[in-house]
Amino acid sequence: MDKADLPRPVAQGDAARGLAVVNQVGCAACHSIPDVAWPRGRSASDLAGFGARPMIAGRLPNQPDVLIRWLIDAPSLDPQTAMPPMPLSHDQARDVAAYLYSLDDD
Ligand code: HEC
Structure with missing residues (x-):
């Protein structure tokens, strides 16, 4: 995908x-996240630069509606994934998606 998008x-x-939601529900237990000093989990991908990635987990289109669903219930999109369902309301997932898209490539 073109970065112009x-x-x-x-x-x-x-x-x-x-x-704030990311901190509250503990995404950083598994993911390294630029604005979270601790923990810096290493069992899943570093989310730095996620906003510039064309795919979610390398296989789903990185679009807001897909990402919101992924955050709430990743196994519903891919039963094999190790990303667990997270206890997020739709509004919380939408805010987390906005945060993740603020993480660009620097
Ligand atoms: C128990 C560990 C765990 C927790 C907690 C967790 N994740 Fe994940 N996450 C994973 C794993 C493992 C993957 C890789 C999934 C795959 O490749 O199937 C992943 C994948 C992702 C991806 C796709 C990353 C990429 O490189 O494309 C995003 C975005 C993501 N997680 C965000 C979050 C957010 C935001 C939270 C908190 C709301 C969270 N995760 C909580 C384990 C976790």
Whole structure:
């Protein structure tokens, strides 16, 4: 995908609220996340630069609606995935998606 397509706006998503949710539910237990000093989990991918990636987990299109569903219930998109369902409301997942899309390639 062309970088000119980025960033992907998430309707009504609030990146600052999304970061708070990321801290609250503990995404960093598995993922290294630029704005989370600790923990820096290493069992899943580093989310730095995620906003510039064309795919989610290398196999799903990195689009807001897909990402929101992934965050809430990744196994519903891929039964083989090791990413567990997360206890997020749709609004929380939307804010987390806005936060993740703020992570560009630097
Ligand atoms: C128990 C560990 C664990 C937790 C907690 C977790 N994830 Fe994941 N996550 C994974 C794994 C493992 C993958 C890789 C999935 C795959 O490749 O099938 C993944 C994949 C992802 C991806 C795709 C990454 C990429 O490189 O394309 C994103 C985005 C993501 N997780 C975000 C989150 C967010 C945000 C949270 C918190 C709401 C979270 N994850 C919580 C384990 C976790």
